[in-house]
Amino acid sequence: xxxxxxxxxxxxxxxxxxxxxxxxxxxxxxxxxxxxxxxxxxxxxxxxxxxxxxxxxxxxxxxxxxxxxxxxxxxxxxxxxxxxxxxxxxxxxxxxxxxxxxxxxxxxxxxxxxxxxxxxxxxxxxxxxxxxxxxxxxxxxxxxxxxxxxxxxxxxxxxxxxxxxxxxxxxxxxxxxxxxxxxxxxxxxxxxxxxxxxxxxxxxxxxxxxxxxxxxxxxxxxxxxxxxxxxxxxxxxxxxxxxxxxxxxxxxxxxxxxxxxxxxxxxxxxxxxxxxxxxxxxxxxxxxxxxxxxxxxxxxxxxxxxxxxxxxxxxxxxxxxxxxxxxxxxxxxxx
Amino acid sequence: xxxxxxxxxxxxxxxxxxxxxxxxxxxxxxxxxxxxxxxxxxxxxxxxxxxxxxxxxxxxxxxxxxxxxxxxxxxxxxxxxxxxxxxxxxxxxxxxxxxxxxxxxxxxxxxxxxxxxxxxxxxxxxxxxxxxxxxxxxxxxxxxxxxxxxxxxxxxxxxxxxxxxxxxxxxxxxxxxxxxxxxxxxxxxxxxxxxxxxxxxxxxxxxxxxxxxxxxxxxxxxxxxxxxxxxxxxxxxxxxxxxxxxxxxxxxxxxxxxxxxxxxxxxxxxxxxxxxxxxxxxxxxxxxxxxxxxxxxxxxxxxxxxxxxxxxxxxxxxxxxxxxxxxxxxxxxxx
Numbered sequence: 152x153x154x155x156x157x158x159x160x161x162x163x164x165x166x167x168x169x170x171x172x173x174x175x176x177x178x179x180x181x182x183x184x185x186x187x188x189x190x191x192x193x194x195x196x197x198x199x200x201x202x203x204x205x206x207x208x209x210x211x212x213x214x215x216x217x218x219x220x221x222x223x224x225x226x227x228x229x230x231x232x233x234x235x236x237x238x239x240x241x242x243x244x245x246x247x248x249x250x251x252x253x254x255x256x257x258x259x260x261x262x263x264x265x266x267x268x269x270x271x272x273x274x275x276x277x278x279x280x281x282x283x284x285x286x287x288x289x290x291x292x293x294x295x296x297x298x299x300x301x302x303x304x305x306x307x308x309x310x311x312x313x314x315x316x317x318x319x320x321x322x323x324x325x326x327x328x329x330x331x332x333x334x335x336x337x338x339x340x341x342x343x344x345x346x347x348x349x350x351x352x353x354x355x356x357x358x359x360x361x362x363x364x365x366x367x368x369x370x371x372x373x374x375x376x377x378x379x380x381x382x383x384x385x386x387x388x389x390x391x392x393x394x395x396x397x398x399x400x401x402x403x404x405x406x407x408x409x410x411x412x413x414x415x416x417x418x419x420x421x422x423x424x425x426x427x428x429x430x431x432x433x434x435x436x437x438x439x440x441x442x443x444x445x446x447x448x449x450x451x452x453x454x455x456x457x458x459x460x461x462x463x464x465x466x467x468x469x470x471x472x473x474x475x476x477x478x479x480x481x482x483x484x485x486x
Numbered sequence: 487x488x489x490x491x492x493x494x495x496x497x498x499x500x501x502x503x504x505x506x507x508x509x510x511x512x513x514x515x516x517x518x519x520x521x522x523x524x525x526x527x528x529x530x531x532x533x534x535x536x537x538x539x540x541x542x543x544x545x546x547x548x549x550x551x552x553x554x555x556x557x558x559x560x561x562x563x564x565x566x567x568x569x570x571x572x573x574x575x576x577x578x579x580x581x582x583x584x585x586x587x588x589x590x591x592x593x594x595x596x597x598x599x600x601x602x603x604x605x606x607x608x609x610x611x612x613x614x615x616x617x618x619x620x621x622x623x624x625x626x627x628x629x630x631x632x633x634x635x636x637x638x639x640x641x642x643x644x645x646x647x648x649x650x651x652x653x654x655x656x657x658x659x660x661x662x663x664x665x666x667x668x669x670x671x672x673x674x675x676x677x678x679x680x681x682x683x684x685x686x687x688x689x690x691x692x693x694x695x696x697x698x699x700x701x702x703x704x705x706x707x708x709x710x711x712x713x714x715x716x717x718x719x720x721x722x723x724x725x726x727x728x729x730x731x732x733x734x735x736x737x738x739x740x741x742x743x744x745x746x747x748x749x750x751x752x753x754x755x756x757x758x759x760x761x762x763x764x765x766x767x768x769x770x771x772x773x774x775x776x777x778x779x780x781x782x783x784x785x786x787x788x789x790x791x792x793x794x795x796x797x798x799x800x801x802x803x804x805x806x807x808x809x810x811x812x813x814x815x816x817x818x819x820x821x
Contacts (some may be wrong), residue, residue, distance in 0.1 A: 177490035181541055184494065186604055193608070203606070205619065205628030221493060251500040254605045255542035255610030260649060261602035264595035268583040271678065276576030284580075285571040289544040290564060302648045303594050304677035304730045305587065316575065322582065323612060338754065345817035349614070351588045375756075396589070396624075403603040419659055420702060424682065455792035457784065458812035459571040461819060476816045478795035481808035 273308025275316030331379035408447035506557030581614030651716035677730035734785030
């Protein structure tokens with residue numbers, strides 16, 4: 152049993168929670184609180200700022216949550232019932248509680264969403280990981296987890312489980328790997344020593360993002376072009392979390408963007424595709440878009456719209472498109 | 487009492503109790519909320535129980551025996567997130583897959599996924615944990631401040647509709663006809679292909695399983711009647727993975743047609759693989775002939791055109807003629 156409840160010493164009495172406009176879903180606050188309390192217990196004296204960041208809310212919302220917690224377990228419960236939360240300066244202390252020392256189990260949709268993401272990436276540990284997620288759902292929700300898992304399919308893994316498994320182990324151990332990598336530009340297999348930082352998905356493909364030793368800079372490698380992966384003993388220091396997040400936003404930019412004019416019928420479809428940046432809508436309902444993945448990609452994209460798009464600029468990209476279209480048409484002159 | 491406070495108080499009461507808590511005791515502890523003998527109080531309590539379960543807190547009724555009184559309880563083992571006991575490489579798989587899914591910006595159950603990563607990073611530290619927690623925080627706070635793009639909204643609404651098996655009403659802009667259609671659809675699942683998300687379900691307009699590209703959905707509403715009662719059952723023989731594995735020319739639009747495509751050698755592994763696992767390949771001098779069965783020949787046409795002058799449709803004659811026409815019109819537009 153917990154000891155007597157202490158009122159917060161360093162903070163004026165909690166303002167009553169403003170009933171105000173109704174919150175969209177009271178469960179959102181509870182989700183936050185169920186994470187906030189164990190986190191604050193695990194990290195005594197963590198700052199309001201840090202806690203707010205981890206709970207994905209503003210500092211104001213966080214202080215409201217703490218006020219809310221003070222009201223929990225108030226009469227008719229005894230004074231020793233629940234939590235002792237106080238803020239001292241900018242630091243949060245939670246003490247003398249027992250009930251919420253760890254976060255609750257995964258809900259079936261939390262576990263199923265993470266399982267679907269893991270299934271779409273793959274790796275030797277995939278089945279183990281998915282089973283562990285399933286076991287972390289309350290027992291009588293596991294059937295719902297199974298059902299829901301069959302309703303999301305995030306794609307087929309980009310490489311054999313063995314390749315992905317080795318990459319994941321190397322990332323976890325922070326060890327370099329030797330890759331047998333098929334370079335599309337050279338159409339040849341190359342040998343690379345890479346510090347594997349992270350994996351990211353872009354335009355429907357998985358990429359390994361890592362530092363290429365020989366070239367001395369971070370590069371993106373298409374995972375489906377990695378033919379072999381050997382772990383090395385050499386270790387590396389990974390970049391910080393901010394840089395990792397930035398890497399996820401990489402684009403395969405190569406020079407000036409190409410402009411493509413799209414016919415009205417294909418516009419909605421085309422501008423929704425990944426990697427397409429709308430520039431302007433035409434009066435007839437068509438559109439002009441830009442792509443930055445190079446003129447070859449621009450030509451392929453335009454042709455994939457079945458005659459409803461053409462590359463219009465810059466001149467080099469237009470020439471590339473025109474040349475491709477003429478040469479392709481030449482193949483159809485005979486029947 | 488505010489609902490969020492009542493839910494947390496109820497959870498705290500049941501977690502703290504040494505033995506099951508009877509309905510009468512619960513009523514005494516929450517005199518304002520569950521007052522009265524009527525059905526209404528019990529129904530309110532049952533709704534609260536369901537809300538708690540959605541937060542991952544399972545409340546159970548124990549019938550009672552010689553040793554224990556009858557009442558409600560929360561099994562501690564069923565409440566706290568257990569240690570997943572996974573090796574670092576499996577945790578890396580979960581963190582990387584989860585972070586990549588969130589960074590992509592479009593993933594079903596994205597909020598739940600972010601919650602899951604938050605909980606996981608709390609329970610298990612491994613490389614990638616802090617980055618995935620940061621991604622989760624970003625996702626959770628972004629949802630409340632920015633108006634999300636339509637696809638993100640559809641994903642969110644469809645996620646709920648799929649979990650609760652609620653029928654949806656779609657306004658859809660199909661690829662093959664200019665005007666929109668309105669349909670009732672029983673949503674069976676969501677899948678990702680080439681970076682885009684698709685809904686598959688029973689279409690009441692076509693009376694068959696149909697697939698919808700999310701970015702072609704103009705508007706969507708979920709049947710809001712009886713939210714806790716399912717509207718449909720998924721047909722027993724349905725497999726989302728099977729549907730998701732279909733190539734664009736395998737969408738059901740017309741009767742099956744055998745199509746032959748000529749590819750100039752050398753053909754890269756990627757181009758060959760792009761015709762899917764059901765193709766038949768025959769070697770010729772300086773070329774490969776690929777044969778596939780198409781139920782949406784327009785899809786095949788677009789794929790072959792996107793491959794440029796190294797590929798041509800050989801048969802059927804009508805499709806070859808259509809390719810020639812499309813290219814001739816493009817060439818005309820060039821001058």
